[in-house]
Amino acid sequence: MPRRYEIDAAFKQAIKKSEKGRRTVTTEDFVAELAKLNWRWDLREANHWIEIYVNTFHDVSTEEGEARTFALYNPNGGR
Numbered sequence: 001m002p003r004r005y006e007i008d009a010a011f012k013q014a015i016k017k018s019e020k021g022r023r024t025v026t027t028e029d030f031v032a033e034l035a036k037l038n039w040r041w042d043l044r045e046a047n048h049w050i051e052i053y054v055n056t057f058h059d060v061s062t063e064e065g066e067a068r069t070f071a072l073y074n075p076n077g078g079r
Contacts, residue, residue, distance in 0.1 A: 023072040
């Protein structure tokens with residue numbers, strides 16, 4: 001049985017760090033992590049959750065559609 005707190009954990013597991021230190025999350029990775037925890041979401045549901053509950057990542061997708069990429073940003077300009 002899926003549990004609500006697992007959604008946040010799945011999001012954190014989906015975060016990838018590049019060689020330059022940039023942290024990103026793709027909707028596909030998030031959905032895959034959710035599936036490991038018995039959550040069956042489609043890309044649209046995952047995007048909706050990210051948009052509502054995660055305010056430290058913004059959309060940096062280069063293509064239209066539900067397969068999106070979100071990147072960590074600092075709203076204070078790095079200070």
